[in-house]
Amino acid sequence: MVEKVYGVGVGPGDRELLTLKALKVLKKVEKIFVPVSREGKPSLAYEVVKDIVEGKSIEELLFPMIRDKERLKVYYQRAFERVKNTEGEVAVITLGDPTLYSTFSYLWKLLKENNIPVEIVNGIPSPVACAGRLNIPLVEGGEKLVILPRGEDLEKYLEVFDTIVVMKTKRLGEILRRVLRGRSDNYLVGIVSKGFWEDENIQLGRIEEIDFEDVNHYLSLAIIKRIKR
């Protein structure tokens, strides 16, 4: 049975943003588990670390992107059994940070329920990394921040928060245009698509200045900032 599981965040995509601790753990574990959303589809988290984990034992865990909770449970359980039945210490890697909307969360819950020791090795989460890429502060002073997966309730929260992060959607253009139409003068929009990857796309401006053509895919996020006057 597994002795300990490290949930390791590998950051947003730039290998140099991997922490020293992540590096140390990845080098010492017996096996590294890599989440994939489809069989045969390369794992982005693995892409970040593949050069530095060369020669290590790697195993994929399938977490399909489906909404059906009952079907998903079968995949979580299968992944859990495979991790549990591995000898020694292992790592499960995840893009960004394991505590932020991570596939690791599901496995983490099952490991804890079964009293298997887990240690989290934090990685740089995409919202803060992308604010850096845009060269803007995410929040400062007494400003308030909210993260909205799929942009849910965006209109409601625009009035309440100074900075809004919209992530986990392929439809940034549609969501942001619908809500920010007519409010263009009051908000600055930052878009980071595939941040830190070779084909990254970074834009900052008013909503009508943003070209959403190449950013409507899953590895994109938006940072919306209220303009102070």
Ligand SMILES: C[S@@+](CC[C@H](N)C(=O)[O-])C[C@H]1O[C@@H](n2cnc3c(N)ncnc32)[C@H](O)[C@@H]1O
């Ligand atoms: C399932 S969440 C995982 C978040 C991750 N655990 C983190 O800490 O960043 C996936 C979402 O993170 C955002 N994301 C992750 N990496 C990104 C990157 N390099 N550039 C832009 N957005 C990114 C996208 O909004 C994507 O839909």
